Amino acid sequence: xxxxxxQTPTLTSLGAARRKWLATLSLTLxxxxxxxxxxxxxxxxxxxxxxxxxxxxxxxxLVTGGTSGMGYEDAKALAAAGAxxxxxxxxxxxxxxxxxxxxxxxxxxxxxxxxxxxxxLASVKALxxxxxxxxxxxxxxxxxAAIMAPPERQTSADGHELQLATNYxxxxxxxxxxxxxxxxSSAPRVVxxxxxxxxRGNIDFDDLQSERAYNPYASYAQSKxxxxxxxxxxxxxxxQQGWGIQSIAAHPGVAVTELIAxxxxxxxxxxxxxxxxxxxxxSAAQGALPTLYAAxxxxxxxxxYYGPTGxxxxxxxxxxxxxxxxxxxxxxxxxxxxxxxxxxxxxYR
Ligand SMILES: NC(=O)c1ccc[n+]([C@@H]2O[C@H](COP(=O)([O-])OP(=O)(O)OC[C@H]3O[C@@H](n4cnc5c(N)ncnc54)[C@H](OP(=O)(O)O)[C@@H]3O)[C@@H](O)[C@H]2O)c1
Numbered sequence: 001x002x003x004x005x006x007q008t009p010t011l012t013s014l015g016a017a018r019r020k021w022l023a024t025l026s027l028t029l030x031x032x033x034x035x036x037x038x039x040x041x042x043x044x045x046x047x048x049x050x051x052x053x054x055x056x057x058x059x060x061x062l063v064t065g066g067t068s069g070m071g072y073e074d075a076k077a078l079a080a081a082g083a084x085x086x087x088x089x090x091x092x093x094x095x096x097x098x099x100x101x102x103x104x105x106x107x108x109x110x111x112x113x114x115x116x117x118x119x120x121l122a123s124v125k126a127l128x129x130x131x132x133x134x135x136x137x138x139x140x141x142x143x144x145a146a147i148m149a150p151p152e153r154q155t156s157a158d159g160h161e162l163q164l165a166t167n168y169x170x171x172x173x174x175x176x177x178x179x180x181x182x183x184x185s186s187a188p189r190v191v192x193x194x195x196x197x198x199x200r201g202n203i204d205f206d207d208l209q210s211e212r213a214y215n216p217y218a219s220y221a222q223s224k225x226x227x228x229x230x231x232x233x234x235x236x237x238x239x240q241q242g243w244g245i246q247s248i249a250a251h252p253g254v255a256v257t258e259l260i261a262x263x264x265x266x267x268x269x270x271x272x273x274x275x276x277x278x279x280x281x282x283s284a285a286q287g288a289l290p291t292l293y294a295a296x297x298x299x300x301x302x303x304x305y306y307g308p309t310g311x312x313x314x315x316x317x318x319x320x321x322x323x324x325x326x327x328x329x330x331x332x333x334x335x336x337x338x339x340x341x342x343x344x345x346x347x348y349r
Pocket of ligand 1: 065067068088090091143145253254255
């Protein structure tokens, strides 16, 4: 059963029993809740492909982590559809290579690179300032960059656990910094990448930074659950504040990218198990389709979560992804937002 649910702050004023009943109804029927009304999320065309992507001419996108994997495929496909694309990642050399490959394949591609380390809040703020100074607006932000499961606990420039910092806090801060640019667009979208790992994820408010105990996979799952809850909470706040942003979540299933090699390592137990089935996984280009649908399809809906619908949602046709119960908890999402504001020093206005 695929489910999506949005719970607005208006709903939190309803009685607990009525909220519980609405949540159960939503779980059962696959509803989203918006402004006190339930509306059905329409599943995408299962075989949606780049051929279905509407022209993106005149639209400006920022793609974090566009130097490899899905982010690279997002940037290339958006540029091919006529968008102006800014790739933001850490390494200028990888940035130059990504731009050169895209320009080689797509004649006239408008793509540029901006250096940012999402695990350094000063770097994220500086990127926001540069973009606000040079772009007229931002039509789409793809919060894609991530790291996965470094074997030992590491910390960011600001002292936060590295996966939480890179995958969640950096994107929380970046989205806040570019909010003024997004609000200048007539139809802004923010697409945030999550993962099937969230189905085993939990937000540990008592040890968010994994200081007491560090399990690399649990910390990864927590960080991706946080991004999913962020995507839903941003949609609620956008509706409430009238920002006009469609906030949508997506995940690729399992795709062959650099994530494992640069995280736990291909020679780790996880890496060896992963490598056994790698022929079965999506390519990065296939893994990018849920994100690209969310970023461009006219039918894509704010508050939805898109991903593959095959076995365990690891691959297969595009559809509505399973939302774990914890990600449907509007109160927990609001609490997490407040924590992120405190840890990043960024408030949305
Ligand atoms: N691959 C999968 O099976 C899978 C499954 C579920 C979800 N996902 C999600 O899909 C998204 C894309 O991952 P991928 O598989 O395509 O991984 P990837 O090939 O390793 O790409 C990750 C990108 O993130 C960038 N990045 C990493 N740390 C950064 C930082 N501190 N600041 C700025 N950029 C940073 C990297 O760029 P530089 O190194 O050049 O900075 C790289 O471009 C992630 O959100 C991931 O969680 C992937």
